Amino acid sequence: MGLCPLARMPLLRDNFTGPLHPWARPEVLTCTCWGAPIIWDGTFDPDVAQQGAVQNLTIGLTVFAVGRYLQKYLAHFLETAEQHFMVGQRVVYYVFTEGPAAVPRVRLGPDRRLREEREERVARWRRWQNVSMVRMRTLHAALGGRLGREARFLRSVDVDQHFSGTFGSEALAESVAQLLLWHYRWRRRLLPFERDARSAAALDPSEGDFCYQAAVFGGSVAALRQLTVYCARGLRRDRARGLEARWHDESHLNKSFWLQKPAKLLSPEFCWSSDVGRRAEIRRQLLWAPKEYALPRG
Ligand code: UDP
Ligand code: MN
Numbered sequence: 001m002g003l004c005p006l007a008r009m010p011l012l013r014d015n016f017t018g019p020l021h022p023w024a025r026p027e028v029l030t031c032t033c034w035g036a037p038i039i040w041d042g043t044f045d046p047d048v049a050q051q052g053a054v055q056n057l058t059i060g061l062t063v064f065a066v067g068r069y070l071q072k073y074l075a076h077f078l079e080t081a082e083q084h085f086m087v088g089q090r091v092v093y094y095v096f097t098e099g100p101a102a103v104p105r106v107r108l109g110p111d112r113r114l115r116e117e118r119e120e121r122v123a124r125w126r127r128w129q130n131v132s133m134v135r136m137r138t139l140h141a142a143l144g145g146r147l148g149r150e151a152r153f154l155r156s157v158d159v160d161q162h163f164s165g166t167f168g169s170e171a172l173a174e175s176v177a178q179l180l181l182w183h184y185r186w187r188r189r190l191l192p193f194e195r196d197a198r199s200a201a202a203l204d205p206s207e208g209d210f211c212y213q214a215a216v217f218g219g220s221v222a223a224l225r226q227l228t229v230y231c232a233r234g235l236r237r238d239r240a241r242g243l244e245a246r247w248h249d250e251s252h253l254n255k256s257f258w259l260q261k262p263a264k265l266l267s268p269e270f271c272w273s274s275d276v277g278r279r280a281e282i283r284r285q286l287l288w289a290p291k292e293y294a295l296p297r298g
Pocket of ligand 2: 215
């Protein structure tokens with residue numbers, strides 16, 4: 001992992017994780033050149049992270065479950081989130097769907113609630129790329145409403161995955177990006193950023209830090225309002241010009257995080273797929289559901 005040439009390993013501190021122990025994982029990069037910690041298993045103290053609960057924050061977990069994805073993934077996603085996601089904290093799940101009646105009744109722990117956010121617009125899109133892209137606009141609108149007033153920190157995640165390990169306060173910060181599991185070992189110039197200069201998501205060959213994943217991002221309400229509006233505008237501008245960035249909303253997310261550096265990065269351990277195979281440095285996992293590329297999405 002030699003992506004960040006100025007990487008240092010200082011004693012890092014942040015409000016949620018307490019002292020970090022980057023030296024616990026000498027084989028991986030644990031700090032970006034702009035000073036953001038990269039959270040790997042073993043670099044944080046789960047007990048200290050757990051004490052975030054005393055801060056009495058409401059954490060929102062937003063998830064889109066449209067069409068087939070609602071029946072197929074949501075129940076398992078929620079059940080595993082109950083076991084592993086911010087246990088002991090005040091959590092609100094915001095499920096964006098066109099079919100609130102079909103949202104599974106999962107037993108929730110104390111201080112945990114689920115809100116169905118009716119999302120008709122999403123359902124109209126036939127292509128999964130559009131479902132994925134329209135999320136930015138929908139999230140931005142929601143952040144300006146009740147969701148934005150209720151939650152202090154948010155995490156937006158894909159529904160086609162499940163939690164298989166603790167996902168606690170160590171994953172919170174003003175803005176949080178997820179390292180993409182396929183590319184975290186790649187040389188920077190090979191990373192698949194949008195290179196068509198006409199696209200709003202375009203990055204010059206000399207630009208781009210890491211490849212981040214749209215399936216998991218988070219941060220404060222203010223930071224996410226900025227991020228989502230930036231991406232939604234870029235997506236709209238591209239569409240008006242008949243363009244679509246190579247990795248859709250993910251390309252725009254990457255452009256946005258290039259301009260506004262994330263305050264914290266999560267290692268691929270926080271969003272892993274068994275498709276990658278075994279890697280010595282990957283110790284804990286939020287797993288993707290197996291991909292079913294042969295089936296129509298939605
Ligand atoms: N999604 C959905 N229904 C669809 C397509 C997408 O609910 O028909 C939502 C869902 O939350 C999904 C996310 O959009 O996890 C991104 O789509 P997908 O997971 O198929 O994209 P990929 O992970 O392959 O980039
Ligand atoms: Mn997905």
